[in-house]
Amino acid sequence: MKSAVETLNPTRVRLTVEVPFEELKDSLDAAYKKINQQVTVPGFRKGKIPARVIDQRFGRGAVLEEAVNDALPKLYQSAVEEGELTPLGQPEVDITDLKDNELLSFTAEVDIRPEIEIPDYSGIEVTVEATEVSDEDIDKSVEQLRERFASTSVVERAAAEGDVVKVDLEAKVDGEVLEDGVAQGVDYTIGSGELLEGIDAAVTGLEAGGSATFTSELKGGSAAGSEAEVKVDVQTVSARELPELDDDFAQLASEFDTLEELRGDSRKRLETSKKYEQATEAQEKVLDALIELVEVPVPEKLLADEINTRKHNLVNHQLAQMGLDLAAYLRMQEKTEEEFDAELKEQAEKGIRTQFVLDELVNKEKLNVSQEELTEHLMRRAQSSGMSPDQFAQAIVEGGQVPMLVGEVARGKALAVVVEAATVKDTNGDVVDLEDDEDETGETVDAESTEEPAEAAAEGKADEKADAKADDAEKADKS
Template identity: 50%
Template sequence: MKSAVETLSPTRAKLTVEVPFEELKPSLDAAYQKIAKQINVPGFRRGKVPPQVIDRQVGRGVVLDEAVNEVLPKAYVEALQENNLTPLAQPEIEVTKFEDNESLEFTAEVDIKPEIELPAYDGLEASVDDLAVTDEDVATQVDALRERFGTLIDVERPAQDGDFVVIDLVATKDGETVEGAEIAGFSYKVGNGGMIDGLDEVLVGTAAGEDKTFTTQLVSGDLVGQDVEVAVKVTQVQEQELPELDDEFAQEASEFDTLDELRADVRERLTRGKRLEQAAAARDAVLEALLEKVEIPLPESMVTEELNARRANLEQQLQFAGMTLEKYLEDEKQTQEEFEADLERRVRDAVAAQFLLDEIADKEEMGVDQGELTQHMIRRAQQSGQDPQEFVNHMFEHNHVPELVQEIRRGKALQLLVEGATVKDAAGNVIELKNLQADGSIGEPADETAVETADEVADEAEAAEETEAPAEA
């Protein structure tokens, strides 16, 4: 077999492949055997029909087509290997020449992994914001804990912002009740938002036993974006009474004896969470610093695929939250054009980062052992709320394991970058990253296997964005 490659662009190549007819012989034999098992010819047992009889019965052309269909994928893969090309998508294959007893010629156009000239990546420098936990941050967390131990008391006055009300609600369109838009005895905190536009404004000033009607638009269902009439009746108004902030509250709400100890623990928890967020920011800043040093051509098909995937994921999340894209953009104070531009920028950076980290992992000859793969799959299963065994089975059955292995290698490459970088906060202090633990504390790991990858630390940072209050005693 002979092959030649033509570079169409830094991310796309065209292979021209020639397979001599004698190299098709094994595929021809296999084609005859396959067809022999599929046809019935009087005087011959199934599977024992001679080739010349098959030629007369079904035609030589059918056999040749079968042989070509078998040999094409093998020849294509062999041509890729001969020319050291890494495909990124399915190829566009065209048979340009083939006749009986003559060589097979075909072309294959495919997106390929671009060649990257790695810049020096040891000793990168980056900066992040200062780690700051204010008294206000601590007070907010303590107040949230107080609300968990608050009691609701009925009041004989109109509802105010922050009150809890028990309501009956029904939405109608042209006099007909909207399916799924009718509730009774529902407890709702006035001012919480996220339920029906206009509800909070109507509830403020409404007393128990009163009815109100207003017009709004639904954000989900068959009538999304259409005006509906909403009738709401308040059956109960309750005021939340919070416990006093003292040592007795600390003992009731936590394992601490004093309020000062509780506040100190909240501050430490917030500090660890902020440290994880700072580590995630450092990871991004280091990677961005390296990306600025290199030009990486990107295959547009890969960018488009990732853009579509992220749009679909956002739409699914918004639908689940009962929010339209228009409302989301309004809350984010973005226009559609700004949203699309920002999304494309982030996608291009993400794709470029993948190529860059893959190249570093290859250069450093980073491998993945079975223990690392198993741990990674369990963590992914936990993040997605799936049963670990079912997740593992799915990954193997659908051949996703190579993708997971590549994720781990990228994580190791990123960890190498971060640990070799100098990251400072706005005040000029060097940020400790190498020995950052999963809970946000700083310590010496027992061994190398105890050190999490940069991606794992980033996952912990996302979980720590809203630090939980101390557990009840």
């Protein structure tokens, strides 16, 4: 077999392959055997029909077609290996010549991973938010805890901000009550913003038994995005009473004996949370800076497939679960379809570039993934998917997605190498040490233990975890 590689552009090649006919012998034998099992010829036992009879009765062309279809995948793979190519996706094959007992010629066009030069990244410098925790931050944290222990009591007066009202709701669109537009006995805290826009003004000033009507855009349900006329009936008005901020509250709301101890614990938790956020911000900014340094051509077909996959996930999984369609979603986001498509393309391009660059870094730095690292990553992914570790592991193995998970861990380690080499400063101008910070569970919060930014960019997972298994498998096939 002879093969030649023609570079069409940095991400696409054409293979030209010539195969002597004798190399098709095994495929021809397999073709005759297969046809033998499928047809019946009077005077011959099934499976014992001579090749010349099959040629006479069904045509040599049918045999050649079957043999070529059998041989092409193996011949193509051999040409790929000979050319030392890394193909992406399926090739477009065209048989250019087929001469019986002489020669088979074909071409195969396929996208390939582009060759990438990783420049010196040690000069990357990024700025992240400082992790200072103010007294106001602690006050807010303790106040949120206090809100959770608030009690309510029914009052005989008009509703005011901060009160809890029990209401019945009825939504109409074009004068018709929606089937899913009726709700009864809903508890709502005035001013919380947790229900429909306009409800705060409607119920403020109403007493038990009072009613009001207001107009609001529906955020979910069968008429999401539509303007609705909403009637609200107030059943009861309750005042919220907050506990006193003292040692008794500390003992009620926590394991601490004094309010001072509770505030000290709040400070520690806030510091840990901000350090984690700081580490994540550093990863994202370092990754963006790295991508800016590298010229990465993107295969057009791979980009189109990635865009379609992301759009499919959004429309058929995320929005469908919320009872929304794309048009309603765009109205809520106040975007045109053109703006949405442009953003989706930008995200997909960034994801592909990120994966290519980090994969190249994995090779350059000769990074390996240990069984322990893979297991830890699997546990985190299982937790985010809502499945048990055993269920998630079974789904990964059955779907042939183990290489995908290994790739995610390796890319996370590659990003960690770059973050470690970069200079990270906070907004106070101080150099940030991202290693050995511990979160409240005792796990280190460093670049290596938090691969999410790399995964989200490279795989588009951040918004697609609800139904990722099938799409992950599809991506693994592509890369």
